[in-house]
Amino acid sequence: MASMVAGSNAPLTAExxxxxxxxxxxxxxTVPSNGPQSEITSMAIVCGADGRALTPEHLVFFNQLTTAGGSVAFAESPGAPADVEQVDVDFGLVPAEVAKIAFLAYVDPELRGPGTFGAVRSAYIRLARPDGRELLRFDIPPMHGDRIKAMMFGELYRHRDDWKFRALGQGYENGLAGVAQDFGLAL
Structure with missing residues (x-):
């Protein structure tokens, strides 16, 4: 298992x-609070060569658990007890026009009101083989998340005929609005 740092890349299928x-x-x-607790929600965005979502149907989140064709889907049940969310990616089913798949989490303002990543600690993203053996892990560095409302953890991307992973840890102060703008979505 390889540990990654922000901005680093790791080959997957080539190795x-x-x-x-x-x-x-x-x-x-999340650090418990006596007041309203931020509700963190994860999502995956399937993108073309321009870095934007192919269509709204290429977004995987709590209300749309899989892409058409099933190439990217929330896992039925978490395999590792520490994972909050798990997404299965089947490289053989990913359409040829897909250049990358971004993995994000955001504060859902509709569940418990506005919030930030201020109470979030020990955030990470990890990639494992389908049998659960871990390939790599990126522990997002501690941050002052009082103004961050969405976070891009990392992305899978095509490099020639292979798949690679990039560790990011990029925060968005403008939350879903910033994500929607960067990925060409109407959220």
Whole structure:
């Protein structure tokens, strides 16, 4: 298992011949509060070469659990107890026009009102083989998240005929509005 730092890239299929897909696990802890607790929600965005979502149907979140064709889907049940969310990616089913798949989490203002990542600690993203053996992990560095309302954890992307992973940890102060603008979505 390899540990990554922000901005680093790691080959997946080139170094793991026969790897047909990955399980992407995301996790975090929230510091308990006496007041309203921020509700963190994860999502995956399937993008074309321009870095924008192919269509609204290429967004995977709590209200749309899989893409058409099933290439990217929330996992049925978490395999590792620490993961908050898990997404299965089947490389063989990913359409040729897909250049990358971004993995994000955001504060859902509709559940418990406005909030930030201020109470979020120990956020990470990890990639594992379908059998659960971990390939790599990116622990997002501690941050002052009092103004951050969405976070891009990392992205899978095509490099020639192979798949690679980039660790990001990029925060958005403007939350879903910033995500929608960057990915060409109407949220």
């Amino acid at each position: 793991n011949p026969g790897l047909g897909g990955v399980l992407v696990g995301m996790g975090w802890q």
